[in-house]
Amino acid sequence: MIPYEHFTQYYETDQMGIVHHSNFIRWLEEARVCFMDQMGFGYDRMEREGVFSPVVEVSCQYKKMVHFHECVQITVRVKKYNSVRLYLDYEIVGKDGQCLCATASSTHCFVDREGQIVMLKKVCPELDQKLKESL
Numbered sequence: 001m002i003p004y005e006h007f008t009q010y011y012e013t014d015q016m017g018i019v020h021h022s023n024f025i026r027w028l029e030e031a032r033v034c035f036m037d038q039m040g041f042g043y044d045r046m047e048r049e050g051v052f053s054p055v056v057e058v059s060c061q062y063k064k065m066v067h068f069h070e071c072v073q074i075t076v077r078v079k080k081y082n083s084v085r086l087y088l089d090y091e092i093v094g095k096d097g098q099c100l101c102a103t104a105s106s107t108h109c110f111v112d113r114e115g116q117i118v119m120l121k122k123v124c125p126e127l128d129q130k131l132k133e134s135l
């Protein structure tokens with residue numbers, strides 16, 4: 001998969017010109033949406049098929065400050081998947097690929113339109129297979 005690139009904006013920074021930590025969580029979501037699109041099964045398609053994937057847990061470990069006007073690359077990897085839960089790992093690096101800015105993880109479940117937990121292999125076998133292949 002091609003890493004997601006994000007060019008930091010002024011509004012994402014604090015008074016010191018450093019990206020505020022809360023924006024990293026937004027970037028994870030942007031990268032996750034891009035990752036799913038690259039797999040050929042984006043969130044828009046999932047939701048049309050009646051499957052939603054809320055965040056159950058998210059964690060981010062900050063390694064280096066990111067400043068206004070810097071570009072970062074975010075790599076998303078499937079860490080674990082069992083048809084009910086999806087565990088993702090993220091790595092945020094500087095555009096040069098050399099400087100590790102943050103590592104993160106998120107956990108997701110799958111629910112139907114009513115919010116009931118579903119097994120992806122039963123309700124969306126094509127996506128289930130793609131996630132298994134990405135392990």
